[in-house]
Amino acid sequence: MRCKERTCCDLNPSQLANTILISQKEAGNVNIRLFNAEGRFVKQVANENLSKGSHKFDVNIQDTASGIYYYKITLGNSNTYHLKFIKI
Numbered sequence: 001m002r003c004k005e006r007t008c009c010d011l012n013p014s015q016l017a018n019t020i021l022i023s024q025k026e027a028g029n030v031n032i033r034l035f036n037a038e039g040r041f042v043k044q045v046a047n048e049n050l051s052k053g054s055h056k057f058d059v060n061i062q063d064t065a066s067g068i069y070y071y072k073i074t075l076g077n078s079n080t081y082h083l084k085f086i087k088i
Helices: none
Strands: 002-004 007-010 017-024 028-036 041-050 053-060 067-075 079-087
Touching: 017 028, 017 041, 017 067, 028 053, 041 053
Parallel strands: none
Antiparallel strands: 002 007, 007 017, 017 053, 028 041, 028 067, 067 079
């Protein structure tokens, strides 16, 4: 389990899915996008307004090739996190 402030992920190594847990101190927008190692956009995981509290995102990665990927997670207008994982 890897945790950064309000975001926790079960990431490495991955074959089928990732789980992203987000704990919001207040309601607001959550934007989660997946990029490959070259920085190309792969998939929109979430882009929605969420209530205060904990939220879980199960991300299916079966359709992605093996390699290194990054999640870009933006909470509200200013808090952005980057998380790396390896798809095997």
